[in-house]
Amino acid sequence: MQLGLFPLPLFLLPEGVSRLRIFEPRYVRLVKESMKDNQGFVLAMKEGDSLCSFGTHVKIIDFETLPDGLLGVTIKGIKRVKLSNIGQEADGLWVADAEALPTWEASREHPDFLGDALLALFEAHPEHAAQYGSERHFDDLNWVCQRWLEVLPLANNQRQWFIAQTDLEEAKQFISVLLKEENIREE
Known part of the structure; x- marks a missing residue:
């Protein structure tokens, strides 16, 4: 499945929640497309000028207009993914094929x-x-x-x-x- 990528130094795993401020046009488009088809996007880490091979597929669970007028979205990690065929579209938005990795088995051990x-x-x-x-x-x-x-x-x-x-x-x-x-x- 091809998904849009949001490269950030933020590390999020399944069930993790974070808030993002969206201001660049390419990421406003990413959010609009993610909300339109409820497909989500991948939070990906950058290493220099390239993207790392693994990321987390996230869904938008809430959004708001922030006091400074920017778009704020709350995301939740859905699954870990392996990325391939990473590239950029004309507006600079990163995209890649995202292959879901198996969910970690539930542990019966108490934390x-x-x-x-x-x-x-x-x-x-x-x-x-x-x-x-x-x-x-x-x-x-x-x-x-x-x-x-x-x-x-x-x-x-x-x-x-x-x-x-x-x-x-x-x-x-x-x-x-x-x-x-x-x-x-x-x-």
């Missing part, structure tokens, strides 16, 4: 301290937490790990590596080690 630590982070940053409204799943290990990956200061190559994974195991291990190291430093 324990990962979920508790994320809840504490949300409480410390209510502006970020507000984007999720009541859609918070601190008892779902997939959801918790994906939110951690979104907020951690990772390099693009690390983000690309995690988004390409077939399950959450590597993410869970990485986040666990990171949080345990941080707890040791604070003691």
